[in-house]
Amino acid sequence: MKLLGLILCCALLTQTAAASDFTCFSYEDGQKYLTVEQRVTHWGNREIIIKNPNEKIYTIFGNGYIENAGSLEQEVIQFYTATGKLTIVQTPQFCGRAGCGDGPNLNAVAKLVLDGVESQYSCHEKN
Amino acid sequence: MKKISLLIMTVIVCLCLMIIFSNSHEIVFESMESKSLNNAAVYNKIKWFNFANKDVWMMNQSHDGLSAQKWDRLAIVIDKTQTPKLAKFYQLEPGALEWSEGLKEVPLRVSCFMCHPNGPRVIRPNLDSSTAPLPWQDRIKLSLWNLKIKSYGRLKTSAPSYENLKAVPFRWPDHYANEPLTVKTCTKCHKESGLFARGTLLRQNILTVKFMVEKGLMPPLGMSLSNLEKSQLEKFIAGF
Numbered sequence: 497m498k499l500l501g502l503i504l505c506c507a508l509l510t511q512t513a514a515a516s517d518f519t520c521f522s523y524e525d526g527q528k529y530l531t532v533e534q535r536v537t538h539w540g541n542r543e544i545i546i547k548n549p550n551e552k553i554y555t556i557f558g559n560g561y562i563e564n565a566g567s568l569e570q571e572v573i574q575f576y577t578a579t580g581k582l583t584i585v586q587t588p589q590f591c592g593r594a595g596c597g598d599g600p601n602l603n604a605v606a607k608l609v610l611d612g613v614e615s616q617y618s619c620h621e622k623n
Numbered sequence: 624m625k626k627i628s629l630l631i632m633t634v635i636v637c638l639c640l641m642i643i644f645s646n647s648h649e650i651v652f653e654s655m656e657s658k659s660l661n662n663a664a665v666y667n668k669i670k671w672f673n674f675a676n677k678d679v680w681m682m683n684q685s686h687d688g689l690s691a692q693k694w695d696r697l698a699i700v701i702d703k704t705q706t707p708k709l710a711k712f713y714q715l716e717p718g719a720l721e722w723s724e725g726l727k728e729v730p731l732r733v734s735c736f737m738c739h740p741n742g743p744r745v746i747r748p749n750l751d752s753s754t755a756p757l758p759w760q761d762r763i764k765l766s767l768w769n770l771k772i773k774s775y776g777r778l779k780t781s782a783p784s785y786e787n788l789k790a791v792p793f794r795w796p797d798h799y800a801n802e803p804l805t806v807k808t809c810t811k812c813h814k815e816s817g818l819f820a821r822g823t824l825l826r827q828n829i830l831t832v833k834f835m836v837e838k839g840l841m842p843p844l845g846m847s848l849s850n851l852e853k854s855q856l857e858k859f860i861a862g863f
Binding site: 521522523527570585590591592593594595596597605616618 | 654656657658659660665684695732733734737738791792795796797798800830831833834
């Protein structure tokens with residue numbers, strides 16, 4: 497029984513995978529930022545931890561989907577709570593219409609609505 | 624003899640004017656600069672509409688070959704009533720290159736400002752394209768359109784008024800993306816004001832900067848970079 501428990505525990509732990517994390521800068525002043533940490537729980541749910549400038553921490557859940565636009569493919573991830581919503585739009589790289597390349601590592605934008613307050617951010621993936 | 628020369632010149636000028644002002648024809652070409660993610664050709668269809676108070680540059684773009692069903696439809700509208708002139712950017716629902724007020728906007732796929740810090744740019748077709756060869760009439764027309772684009776000088780840029788939850792920003796707003804390129808030879812023109820001003824280049828413009836420098840299109844004829852400036856530019860492109 498103990499062995500079964502151990503196997504089950506290991507199996508759940510191996511399912512826990514880190515998804516992309518982001519650092520986001522405010523549209524307003526380019527300074528205020530929030531950090532977004534995504535993870536997949538033991539139960540396969542995707543959860544997201546948002547740390548905003550006021551040091552408040554929120555945990556919300558959601559799903560993502562790929563919007564196919566040819567080479568300008570975007571991943572749209574939307575997360576919801578009872579009081580808020582976070583939308584992240586991510587492109588695979590630093591891309592313009594002319595192509596992609598190494599750039600300022602900006603490849604995502606985020607819009608956060610929490611407790612009725614809306615804010616927009618440009619984000620880059622944490623390495 | 625003088626009369627014949629004058630007549631020939633008049634005919635050439637009239638032909639050029641006819642070509643430049645004929646709105647009915649769109650030009651299809653393979654882009655010299657743009658490549659898809661898998662390095663395949665990108666195709667553009669461009670059309671220019673001339674109005675008393677504005678110029679409208681419309682483009683359909685395909686990253687999926689000439690036979691793609693849906694092309695991205697874009698427009699840059701130059702408001703000629705303002706000084707300096709104002710360039711407004713639009714991403715529109717797929718459709719024909721026909722301009723009318725109130726066309727339906729859709730979210731930007733990419734940030735326009737990354738490649739267009741000063742409105743429309745010189746149109747550069749791949750003249751060696753085997754898939755979309757450019758007839759000589761269209762080459763002349765593109766050259767004249769490019770003169771028109773150059774004549775705008777310094778333009779102010781304006782993001783689409785359209786707001787959408789998923790919209791990519793017209794211009795990346797954070798501090799790092801807005802750090803300016805300060806290489807002295809570049810800033811002779813890439814500055815905010817002055818006779819040849821074309822707008823400051825920023826960190827978010829580096830894909831375009833890199834292309835222009837690597838292709839030898841910049842610095843322009845008659846200007847060159849010192850070894851120190853080359854090193855400064857390389858560092859800037861590398862992100863330092």
